[in-house]
Amino acid sequence: MNHQTIYLDNAATTAVRPEVLDTMLPWFSEHYGNPSSIHAAGREAKIAVETARKQVAAAIGAQPQEIFFTGCGSESDNWAIRGLADVAKGRHIITSAVEHHAVLHTCEYLEKKGYEVTYLPVDEYGRVSPQAVKDAIRGDTILITIMTANNEIGTIQPIAEIGAIAGEAGIPFHTDAVQAVGAIPVDVKAMNVDMLSISAHKFNGPKGVGALFIRKGLRISPFIFGGAQEHNRRAGTENLASIVGMGKAIEIAASELEEHGKQLGKLRDKLIGGVLSTIPDVRLNGHPTERLPNNFNMCFRYIEGESLLMRLDLAGIEGSSGSACTSGSLDPSHVLLAIGLPHEIAHGSLRLTLGNDTTEEDIDYVLTKLPGIVQTLRDMSPLYHMEKENA
Amino acid sequence: MYSEQVMDHFEHPRNVGEIDNASGSGTVGNAKCGDIMKMDIKVENGVIVDAKFKTFGCCAAVATSSMATEMIIGKTIEEALALTNKQVMDELGGLPPVKIHCSVLAEESIRAALEDYQKKHA
Numbered sequence: 410m411n412h413q414t415i416y417l418d419n420a421a422t423t424a425v426r427p428e429v430l431d432t433m434l435p436w437f438s439e440h441y442g443n444p445s446s447i448h449a450a451g452r453e454a455k456i457a458v459e460t461a462r463k464q465v466a467a468a469i470g471a472q473p474q475e476i477f478f479t480g481c482g483s484e485s486d487n488w489a490i491r492g493l494a495d496v497a498k499g500r501h502i503i504t505s506a507v508e509h510h511a512v513l514h515t516c517e518y519l520e521k522k523g524y525e526v527t528y529l530p531v532d533e534y535g536r537v538s539p540q541a542v543k544d545a546i547r548g549d550t551i552l553i554t555i556m557t558a559n560n561e562i563g564t565i566q567p568i569a570e571i572g573a574i575a576g577e578a579g580i581p582f583h584t585d586a587v588q589a590v591g592a593i594p595v596d597v598k599a600m601n602v603d604m605l606s607i608s609a610h611k612f613n614g615p616k617g618v619g620a621l622f623i624r625k626g627l628r629i630s631p632f633i634f635g636g637a638q639e640h641n642r643r644a645g646t647e648n649l650a651s652i653v654g655m656g657k658a659i660e661i662a663a664s665e666l667e668e669h670g671k672q673l674g675k676l677r678d679k680l681i682g683g684v685l686s687t688i689p690d691v692r693l694n695g696h697p698t699e700r701l702p703n704n705f706n707m708c709f710r711y712i713e714g715e716s717l718l719m720r721l722d723l724a725g726i727e728g729s730s731g732s733a734c735t736s737g738s739l740d741p742s743h744v745l746l747a748i749g750l751p752h753e754i755a756h757g758s759l760r761l762t763l764g765n766d767t768t769e770e771d772i773d774y775v776l777t778k779l780p781g782i783v784q785t786l787r788d789m790s791p792l793y794h795m796e797k798e799n800a
Numbered sequence: 801m802y803s804e805q806v807m808d809h810f811e812h813p814r815n816v817g818e819i820d821n822a823s824g825s826g827t828v829g830n831a832k833c834g835d836i837m838k839m840d841i842k843v844e845n846g847v848i849v850d851a852k853f854k855t856f857g858c859c860a861a862v863a864t865s866s867m868a869t870e871m872i873i874g875k876t877i878e879e880a881l882a883l884t885n886k887q888v889m890d891e892l893g894g895l896p897p898v899k900i901h902c903s904v905l906a907e908e909s910i911r912a913a914l915e916d917y918q919k920k921h922a
Binding site: 794 | 831
């Protein structure tokens with residue numbers, strides 16, 4: 410009865426790996442110096458921060474001096490966009506309709522401040538067209554910000570192509586790579602990006618720490634004033650242990666990227682294939698191949714996502730949904746609406762995101778439970794009844 | 801987030817289904833908002849002797865429909881018409897603030913079923 414819990418919400422957050430935690434622990438009460446202090450304790454803390462900076466830089470093909478530690482991925486997004494807008498001469502920003510709210514809400518804030526924002530539409534798979542980016546560029550465009558991979562449906566964007574277009578036009582290009590780093594290869598040179606947001610807890614690092622890559626020579630305003638930390642651009646005493654943990658976590662993630670990508674992709678395909686072959690009236694959301702290896706996102710007709718999540722939870726399976734009831738608003742996910750789904754179908758979405766410890770047995774268990782749960786909810790649904798009568 | 805009673809009614813919903821030749825039935829809500837509730841009632845001698853529901857919606861919507869059917873069975877039309885979503889919520893040990901609108905649907909579906917009955921028997 411009480412099956413062990415299967416955590417399939419790794420896009421929300423991941424477990425800190427034991428070896429990451431081990432690396433972090435001494436930096437709380439043993440080596441707790443302030444990296445800005447001049448004495449030995451401060452110096453060793455400073456070295457630890459700079460080691461982590463090198464580890465982060467190495468994982469994304471950047472120089473250490475181009476890495477700035479932040480408090481989270483959302484902060485990195487906020488800083489990249491607002492910091493650039495602050496110093497740029499121009500009023501226009503290009504982004505997409507499927508960005509994370511950290512990007513969208515920052516853009517909306519800037520709209521109130523008089524900036525103009527183009528929210529590019531996406532195709533049915535959630536992809537932004539590079540040509541559409543090119544066409545949207547104006548004389549006063551100051552920034553293009555397009556995410557590397559979508560957090561809900563896992564679709565990977567043609568970032569290198571967009572980056573090349575931005576580069577040609579001489580417009581700074583930011584990408585929110587929070588879901589991508591640790592999941593797929595990310596290289597700031599190959600992708601032609603000028604700024605890139607990272608969050609540690611998405612790749613088995615700790616929560617409360619992120620980073621922003623800012624290409625050398627790109628000027629953006631500081632995000633927090635009050636100290637010389639992070640080259641005078643992001644003041645505040647460093648989150649020492651977490652920064653150390655982030656460095657370790659990204660180093661491990663980068664070294665295991667290829668192997669884990671293959672393994673996760675296989676399990677994901679088994680899950681998608683298993684659902685498609687056992688449950689009628691479902692659809693896969695996101696791109697069939699250009700998607701994160703750990704992302705499953707499907708809609709189940711005639712049922713509502715929160716009910717589905719809760720029933721799965723009772724069966725020991727933890728996932729997430731883009732239904733209104735789970736977003737705290739009356740509208741379902743903006744991403745599902747942007748790929749053209751009608752509200753009633755978008756309400757019935759389920760996202761399962763695999764992690765490094767997900768096993769084939771876990772997937773088998775989900776595949777034994779899910780069909781029955783979906784049918785139970787459909788049997789309760791007046792929509793199912795109406796559609797089947799009309800059919 | 802949800803009370804024990806809500807989880808109990810969600811996990812084991814009472815009176816799910818439909819009534820053949822129902823005395824009255826009502827459907828409220830719409831799929832766009834993510835909530836639809838259909839309520840069937842059977843009335844004998846002015847008393848609701850049976851109620852069945854079907855719900856497309858979240859946990860709170862399912863639990864309130866389930867609880868509402870339990871609360872109106874055995875009641876007269878007048879008593880059932882007086883039932884409010886607050887009474888249903890209280891009986892469920894409360895709902896999170898963002899879910900209160902889901903409970904309104906239960907009250908509305910009962911009212912719709914009763915009005916249907918009254919129209920048929922006017």
